[in-house]
Amino acid sequence: xxxxxxxxxxxxxxxxxxxxxxxxxxxxxxxxxxxxxxxxxxxxxxxxxxxx
Numbered sequence: 001x002x003x004x005x006x007x008x009x010x011x012x013x014x015x016x017x018x019x020x021x022x023x024x025x026x027x028x029x030x031x032x033x034x035x036x037x038x039x040x041x042x043x044x045x046x047x048x049x050x051x052x
Contacts, residue, residue, distance in 0.1 A: 005044055005047070006040050006043045006044055007040065008036060009032075009040075011032065011036075014028070014036075015028055015032070
């Protein structure tokens with residue numbers, strides 16, 4: 001955990017969300033790490049601009 005920064009997603013919750021949406025777990029597991037990396041970077045950039 002890092003105060004004031006996003007370091008990642010709850011992957012269990014993300015996998016369950018994909019399942020609830022009818023997305024193949026294999027596809028979800030393949031795509032989530034890339035999507036998570038981009039979203040974490042963008043969220044942290046947005047927080048830096050807001051607080052900076």
